[in-house]
Amino acid sequence: MGYEQIAVARDGGVTTITLNRPEKLNALTAVMSDELIEAFTEAREDPEVRALVVTGAGRGFCAGQDLTEFEEAYRAGERPDIRDHLIRTYHRLIPLVVETPKPVIAAVNGVAAGAGVSLAAACDVRIASDEARFTQAFVKIGLVPDSGGTWLLPRVVGYAKALELSMTGEVIDAATARRIGLVNQVVPATAFEEVVAAYAARLAAMPTAAIAETQKLLREALGVELEEALRREAEAQARMGQTDDHLEGVMAFAEKREPRFEGR
Ligand code: T3D
Numbered sequence: 001m002g003y004e005q006i007a008v009a010r011d012g013g014v015t016t017i018t019l020n021r022p023e024k025l026n027a028l029t030a031v032m033s034d035e036l037i038e039a040f041t042e043a044r045e046d047p048e049v050r051a052l053v054v055t056g057a058g059r060g061f062c063a064g065q066d067l068t069e070f071e072e073a074y075r076a077g078e079r080p081d082i083r084d085h086l087i088r089t090y091h092r093l094i095p096l097v098v099e100t101p102k103p104v105i106a107a108v109n110g111v112a113a114g115a116g117v118s119l120a121a122a123c124d125v126r127i128a129s130d131e132a133r134f135t136q137a138f139v140k141i142g143l144v145p146d147s148g149g150t151w152l153l154p155r156v157v158g159y160a161k162a163l164e165l166s167m168t169g170e171v172i173d174a175a176t177a178r179r180i181g182l183v184n185q186v187v188p189a190t191a192f193e194e195v196v197a198a199y200a201a202r203l204a205a206m207p208t209a210a211i212a213e214t215q216k217l218l219r220e221a222l223g224v225e226l227e228e229a230l231r232r233e234a235e236a237q238a239r240m241g242q243t244d245d246h247l248e249g250v251m252a253f254a255e256k257r258e259p260r261f262e263g264r
Contacts, residue, residue, distance in 0.1 A: 017054050020057045022060065025113075097123060113136075124215060156182055207240075
């Protein structure tokens with residue numbers, strides 16, 4: 001389908017979803033949330049898609065909620081219930097990103113703020129350009145972290161850093177984000193697209209079913225006892241043991257060649 005505020009492109013097994021309001025640093029509107037939900041749903045259901053990249057057009061990754069969406073109502077003295085907006089947008093989008101059973105890379109090309117940080121944190125891997133910056137901006141407008149920020153950020157950087165960033169709204173650069181574990185790697189802006197494309201292609205060539213099970217197991221293991229985690233690992237492993245990619249991996253090892261995984 002044609003989109004207004006995002007762009008979607010396919011290259012082999014990789015779908016790239018680009019937030020496309022560069023003049024507003026790709027701030028999220030209700031329309032953009034709906035479009036992201038549609039694009040993620042399509043990519044999730046397409047067996048040919050084996051990895052996703054989320055990035056931003058222009059100099060921003062995502063400046064979070066578009067703060068002008070409620071401006072008119074506020075100026076008119078109205079106070080819309082933010083909860084309704086959150087339920088309609090981020091409560092659908094963020095779980096969809098987290099639960100996408102394929103590797104999802106946030107290619108953080110520029111500044112990420114508020115819900116933009118949550119969107120990046122919802123992805124499996126974060127690759128930042130050295131021009132990226134991050135801010136838990138919520139507190140600067142008198143709000144608490146939403147869009148999953150209270151759940152996602154402590155899981156990525158730990159409780160103490162998540163609380164510090166959320167209380168201060170401090171803007172941190174890409175090197176600091178790397179140091180605290182908010183991003184997996186930082187790449188010079190000049191090499192950014194190339195590095196992201198190579199990384200995504202590498203993940204798209206992996207055994208996709210095993211990656212999906214791994215994502216789910218690790219996510220859920222944070223909330224269960226060891227015995228339960230072991231039981232879930234064994235169940236998933238039994239399923240993976242029946243896949244073509246497992247057979248291919250073992251055969252490739254035995255034959256001293258690179259495996260050719262098909263994602264099945
Ligand atoms: O209401 C609810 O639904 C609650 C949900 C909340 C979820 C959230 O995400 S809350 C947090 C919302 N985001 C922010 O508070 C961030 C606001 N933006 C900034 O603090 C700064 O723009 C940045 C630190 C992100 C970047 O600074 P800088 O100096 O690089 O760029 P800039 O000049 O401030 O912004 C460039 C343009 O983007 C500018 O437009 P203009 O003046 O050139 O026409 C600016 O207004 C626009 N822009 C940036 N962020 C937003 C935005 N427009 C709408 N909404 C934004 N969030």
